[in-house]
Amino acid sequence: MAGSSVKAQTVLLLHGPRQAYQITNGYNVPLLVEDDETLIQTYTIGLNPIDWKAPDYNFGIAALPYIAGRELAGRVAITPQKNSRLKEGDRVLVISTDYRDLRKAAYQEYVVSSDFNVARIPPSISFQQAAGLGVAFSAAAITLGICMGIDFSSVLDGPDLLQLVRSVKSEIIPEDVRAECLQGITDDERAVPGDWVAVWGGSSTSANITVQLARLAGLKVITIVDTAKHGLRISGCSAQRPDLLIDSHDTDRAVDIINKSVGSQLRFALDTRGRDSATVLLEALTRQKRLNEAPPSPPQTPRELKTQTSHLVGLTGLPKETAPEGIAYHTVPIKLFHSVPAVGEALVLWLERLLEQGLIKPPPIIGVESGFDGVNKGLDRMRSGEISGGRLVVDLLA
Ligand SMILES: NC(=O)c1ccc[n+]([C@@H]2O[C@H](COP(=O)([O-])OP(=O)(O)OC[C@H]3O[C@@H](n4cnc5c(N)ncnc54)[C@H](OP(=O)(O)O)[C@@H]3O)[C@@H](O)[C@H]2O)c1
Structure with missing residues (x-):
């Protein structure tokens, strides 16, 4: 799959508080470090309130330039080195609660995730629906x-x-x-x-x-x-x-x-x-x-x-x-999700079963933007209070 050979990618970078995210080409594809880490190709990003509040109010920015984005849906590009339920090409959603690790942020073409923060999605769930579900779950x-x-x-x-x-x-x-x-x-x-x-x-x-x-x-x-x-x-x-x-x-x-x-x-x-x-x-x-x-x-x-x-x-x-x-x-001790693998794993495996059995319904998708420039547009719509009662998502790959 593409991810194993591609070395450079496009990302969105934040260079300072109260600025827009900048499209940046030729940025390094993030590296897998731990043997439970997988590389995911981003198809659709889900936008969260923190993505506009963090730059506007200058909090939760771990380093500059910063890569933001807390959730996405896509496909597995490189599987973990250790034995894993994930297979190359699997349709998955990724929940990135670890905002300090920029490799794991969603505003990039390729995203690293621990496999215990990745849930496979059934055919009945679209990338758009999956992209707006994980953080809330x-x-x-x-x-x-x-x-x-x-x-x-x-x-x-x-x-x-x-x-x-x-x-x-x-x-x-x-x-x-x-x-x-x-x-x-x-x-x-x-x-x-x-x-x-x-x-x-x-x-x-x-x-x-x-x-x-x-x-x-x-x-x-x-x-x-x-x-x-x-x-x-x-x-x-x-x-x-x-x-x-x-x-x-x-x-x-x-x-x-x-x-x-x-x-x-x-x-x-x-x-x-x-x-x-x-x-x-x-x-x-x-x-x-x-x-x-x-x-x-x-x-x-x-x-x-x-x-x-x-x-x-x-x-x-x-x-x-x-x-x-x-x-x-x-x-809410949300960081348990990425810092205690047993918690993350229990939750993503359960989410897979809930989705497979149709017991949980993804939140409504009430807006769709496309491309990296769609992220800034979408965040402006959120700032203005337009997005209410569901998620706004951004398609990178149709
Ligand atoms: N601590 C954690 O771990 C954690 C985890 C997830 C979320 N959160 C926080 O929990 C809150 C809800 O998150 P969410 O993702 O569930 O939110 P969301 O789906 O984006 O919904 C937030 C609601 O706020 C209102 N709203 C929309 N735009 C607004 C704006 N510009 N200013 C003020 N209100 C606006 C809307 O309600 P009405 O139309 O009814 O007004 C909307 O339905 C956020 O503050 C988020 O940062 C915290």
């Missing part, structure tokens, strides 16, 4: 599996991620996420079928996959979203339809609806928008707790106190205030 699965403790073994023999991270040597879990992985949630608090989870920012692709996986695991879902913009689409999609759909416009009313509908049964919440909506979710988790814990007026018998901790996960931010008693904040 890894974020959703780690949110639910680690931060909320869901065991996916009943869903096509999916992973019990919490048990998995507890079984590996703790030194291989990056230090900054070790506490989240090992002490974030106790066994008796793990989410189980029948539990409720509230997802604020239900239009995002990460919310989309979170809702799908939560429902497959038997959880009940509340989606809070701008229903004028997204309500009909979400209600009409069988994979996405929540048990309760709430409009996000009036936040106080939204919290009221959550409390009156599920009350203290709600112990899990994910925010995908930012600090403000995470703070509203905190209010939803605490208001009912306060009511429950208010001293009963005699002569009533004391109500049963709800002592379990509630868990709030922020994908983009958490409330400013320290977590009140009875609430635990979580940030």
Whole structure:
């Protein structure tokens, strides 16, 4: 295949904050270093919010010039040296959470990936659909599996991620996420079928996959979203339809609806928008707790106190205030996906089965650009807020 002989390629380079990515020809094809690494020829790139936020706000740029891009779909050009399920020419998606390793970034014709970060895609899934799925899948699965403790073994023999991270040597879990992985949630608090989870920012692709996986695991879902913009689409999609759909416009009313509908049964919440909506979710988790814990007026018998901790996960931010008693904040330890091979492998093998069996539906593709210059165009469309409710992808090879 071409990849084994080609030495130079075209990439997009970022030369500094608040600049556009520059098309650069004659750049070295990245080298395979580890024996589990594979070279993938990029067919379609999926654009993520971080790809425009990082240069605009100057964060997450590991080196200059920088190569960005967190996900793609393509074909295996060179297989790993070690025995691997990957074969030359396989159609695959690549999830590149390791933003410090520029060899693994998506904005180039050839991309290196560890084989445990690559999932084969069935013929029913197009490159465009696959290119927009991976980051949302890894974020959703780690949110639910680690931060909320869901065991996916009943869903096509999916992973019990919490048990998995507890079984590996703790030194291989990056230090900054070790506490989240090992002490974030106790066994008796793990989410189980029948539990409720509230997802604020239900239009995002990460919310989309979170809702799908939560429902497959038997959880009940509340989606809070701008229903004028997204309500009909979400209600009409069988994979996405929540048990309760709430409009996000009036936040106080939204919290009221959550409390009156599920009350203290709600112990899990994910925010995908930012600090403000995470703070509203905190209010939803605490208001009912306060009511429950208010001293009963005699002569009533004391109500049963709800002592379990509630868990709030922020994908983009958490409330400013320290977590009140009875609430635990979580940030998603996404780096587990590339830094703990057992986690990455469990997730990509499960994703292959979910796609093969049609149990998971890729997020809608709502925009397609083409060629490397299509990346800057696409990112501008994202900056302007045009891309909402799905992914924008860029075809490099038709
Ligand atoms: N920590 C992690 O590991 C991790 C992993 C994945 C994602 N994330 C973060 O989680 C958030 C959601 O990611 P995603 O990929 O799921 O997002 P996404 O699919 O791109 O959706 C984000 C939503 O934000 C709104 N939006 C679109 N353009 C916007 C703009 N220019 N300014 C403000 N809002 C805009 C839209 O919702 P409405 O139309 O409803 O307003 C859109 O549906 C992002 O901030 C991302 O960086 C973090």
